[in-house]
Amino acid sequence: MSARKKIGILGGTFDPPHIGHLKLASHFAKLLQLDELLFIPSGEPWQKNSGITPAPIRLQLTEAAGVDLARAFLYLNIATQIGIDHIEIDRAGPSYAIDTVKALRERFGSNASLTWLMGADSLISLPTWNSWEELIKQVNFAVASRPNHDLDSKIPPAVKALLAAHQIQDPSALENSAYGLIYIDSKLSINLSSTELRNRLKSGPQGSLGSEQIPSHALEIITNLGLYQ
Secondary structure, three states: OOOOOEEEEEEEOOOOOOHHHHHHHHHHHHHOOOOEEEEEEOOOOOOOOOOOOOHHHHHHHHHHHHHHHHHHHHHHOOOOEEEEOOHHHHOOOOOOHHHHHHHHHHHHOOOOEEEEEEEHHHHHOHHHOOOHHHHOOOOEEEEEEOOOOOHHHHOOHHHHHHHHHHEEOOHHHHHHOOOOOEEEEEEEEOOOOHHHHHHHHHHOOHHHOOOOOOOHHHHHHHHHHOOOO
16 A cells, blocks of 8 residues: 655645745644645635735735745754645635635545644634534544643633544554544744734834745745835
8 A cells, every 4th residue: 555645734825925834834744754744825714804915916915934944944944845726816816725625635636644733722713713613524623722822721612522533642543544543742833913014014114024924935925015004
């Protein structure tokens, strides 16, 4: 039998991509020994307001952030391949995760381990996603903790039930499962949000944010295009 391919999926608006995204990607790429990690910028993020940066620019920013991530992987000796996938941008209509994971399942096959990477805030809001209960039948979830998002106190009953049925404690189990498992990582804590960074860029000079918050290549594009002003 051929080895099971391990694919990580990191979706989002990436408006803009930030160091938190790269830290999450690096952590899980190494922990789960991912063969490939896909960044998937949303095309029409239906849960966001109308002020989202146009998709082609967000794709450009994500590709730039991917350059910095590739350098980090080289430095950290992480062999995971990085892909910036425009599957949601190319698809007409609202960007639903369920449509994306079904398409990826067709692409990679029934045996591949597909793991959706997310922060605890996304797990808490999971019941608001379209056809959210179907996602676990297509992918695994790897969840990073977030400050001010205490799962014990904020998690809704529907997600508690989901965890009771699918949560595992050993992340290596994800490598051996195509879908259906949830791993919550308490060691990684991400305290950045794209919304906060946009607000800071609007309220202050571009130089007020550095490469410790936004990847340097993405920050250069933001500065050159005068985004978020």
